[in-house]
Amino acid sequence: MTVTSSDGTTTAPDGGGGAVLLHKLTMIPEDDGVMVGRPDTASYAVFPEEGAEALRMLEAGVPVAEVAAWYERTCGEPLDVDDFLDVLADLGFLRGNGEDEPAGPVRWQRLGAWTFSWPAWLVYLALMVTAAAWMIRDSSLRPSYHDVFFTDHLALIPIALTVVQIPCILVHEGYHALSGRRLGLPSTLTISRRLYYLVAETRLDSLFSVERKRRYLPFVAGMLADAVLISGLTLLAVALRGHGPAWISALMLAISFTCVMRLLWQFMFYLETDLYYVLTNALRCSDLQNAARFQVRTLFRRWTRRPPPVADPDAEWSDRDRRMARWYAPMLVVGYGFSLGSLLWAGIPTTVHFWSQINNRFSDSGTATSGILDAISFVGLTALQFGLLLYVTVRDRRAAKESRGDSEREEEGPNGQEPEIAGVA
Structure with a gap:
């Protein structure tokens, strides 16, 4: 089961078949799966529907072994329990024994x-x-x-x-x-x-x-x-x-x-x-800005006959992001051009004029x-x-x-292998 995850520091439990404790999670349907997260820590990940259902079962107190058996019957493939729990731990979804939920509503x-x-x-x-x-x-x-x-x-x-x-x-x-x-x-x-x-x-x-x-x-x-x-x-x-x-x-x-x-x-x-x-x-886009920026860089390198840029391994652009980026990228270029043109046309000349006036006032003893x-x-x-x-x-x-340094260290994994975590949602 592929899960799009974010960074975390919680230590996962072992892969036994007993029940696990989860923090209070929210689950919102999205075009490419279910957005699962903890609002109190702003940790979110997109799970496939089967993965979200597995989380609902864990929240209800169903033992991990039963969840794994249900997953295998439903999806026709076994659930890698250790990997699944590692992902939940990385996201901070697992709640340790004696760990309390955040008390009360948010301030204001x-x-x-x-x-x-x-x-x-x-x-x-x-x-x-x-x-x-x-x-x-x-x-x-x-x-x-x-x-x-x-x-x-x-x-x-x-x-x-x-x-x-x-x-x-x-x-x-x-x-x-x-x-x-x-x-x-x-x-x-x-x-x-x-x-x-x-x-x-x-x-x-x-x-x-x-x-x-x-x-x-x-x-x-x-x-x-x-x-x-x-x-x-x-x-x-x-x-x-x-x-x-x-x-x-x-x-x-x-x-x-x-x-x-x-x-x-x-x-x-x-x-x-x-x-x-x-x-x-x-x-219904998740990261349109960066998807468009990557497309602009790609086109620029193509026009200059240079190798295409390498996508950020943590970037998880949806198919919709990539489609919308095709028409948003030109608007992005025009917008940045407008801001830079305004700076050259008015901002810098105005600043130079002000500094000229200031220099005159400081140099004029009669000011x-x-x-x-x-x-x-x-x-x-x-x-x-x-x-x-x-x-x-x-x-x-x-x-x-x-952040890049932390990502590189995490990608090595415990045995020098890249873990099966796609990136930040």
């Missing part, structure tokens, strides 16, 4: 349920409709890049917008996390990289524990948060007009514009944004203090951004190298 599950309850949806709808009505009525409330310049003190603009974006990003990612936690699924927040962009990322690997139709809301929850923030900030700007300094109302619109840009960013799906996961879920502050703030924020980008790049490369 009740808050997640409230956040996406019907009353909450009515509030979101009311906010968005009211804000849209105000934007139609007053053109100054419509998103525009002019909103960024909410003050004449240019040094405050990059500092203020950088600071206020942090809670907005946390709200965006928090909605992703809460949408999963309302289903009882754990999640983690991390910083990652897409091409030359730094991004915050919520990891929801445990979504494999629910049907595909229930995964859409966790994927688009961040975009919902951005739409709610845009609406709320616009209405807050309206409420603050004529009350206090004018720049406070203008600041609300500036923050709203950054949320608009983050919402538009999601349409750059080739960078694996929220809409990419919506797309792959609708297409006002505000000009010096502008230069210092830009230098500081630029250094911080590039420093974070370098750190994340080095961290990810180091993690990938360690």
Whole structure:
């Protein structure tokens, strides 16, 4: 029986015929088998239907010998019990004597349920409709890049917008996390990289524990948060007009514009944004991005008359991934070309112009203090951004190298032979 597995460290029991203890597992039918996993550890594998049924029998307390006998009668071939138990141990599915299941629901599950309850949806709808009505009525409330310049003190603009974006990003990612936690699924927040962009990322690997139709809301929850923030900030700007300094109302619109840009960013799906996961879920693909990348590398090597690339031994692309990659690969190339072209056309020239202006301000002894502050703030924020980008790049490369090293060690097996485990699901 072939099983697509992931890494694990649990030690398997011997191949005796007694019963074994399993952790609480989820089983979701997929096109190529049954996705079996532990949501608490995000360990998942695709089993054939017969293998999943064998797991159901083990969960019910049926002895291993009886399960093996049932498998042989059903499939017409014997079950390699030792190998089967090794796979379950590698995945962390086996539960040792005295080992308890994780206690209670995940944290914030009740808050997640409230956040996406019907009353909450009515509030979101009311906010968005009211804000849209105000934007139609007053053109100054419509998103525009002019909103960024909410003050004449240019040094405050990059500092203020950088600071206020942090809670907005946390709200965006928090909605992703809460949408999963309302289903009882754990999640983690991390910083990652897409091409030359730094991004915050919520990891929801445990979504494999629910049907595909229930995964859409966790994927688009961040975009919902951005739409709610845009609406709320616009209405807050309206409420603050004529009350206090004018720049406070203008600041609300500036923050709203950054949320608009983050919402538009999601349409750059080739960078694996929220809409990419919506797309792959609708297409019933598991790893469309990497399958398309491999196809692009293959075509490039063919055009340059070089040997074809060797596929990652841990890559388990389904037939559907490979079929969809044929039309997604050109979109991937166009998308990356657009991002790199934008960098060459606008990003680098703009940065060079800014540095030229900064150099002039530092070299001009008559420059006002505000000009010096502008230069210092830009230098500081630029250094911080590039420093974070370098750190994340080095961290990810180091993690990938360690992962490859672990895979190579595991492939040798206990007797120098490659075990019958296909790879990560």
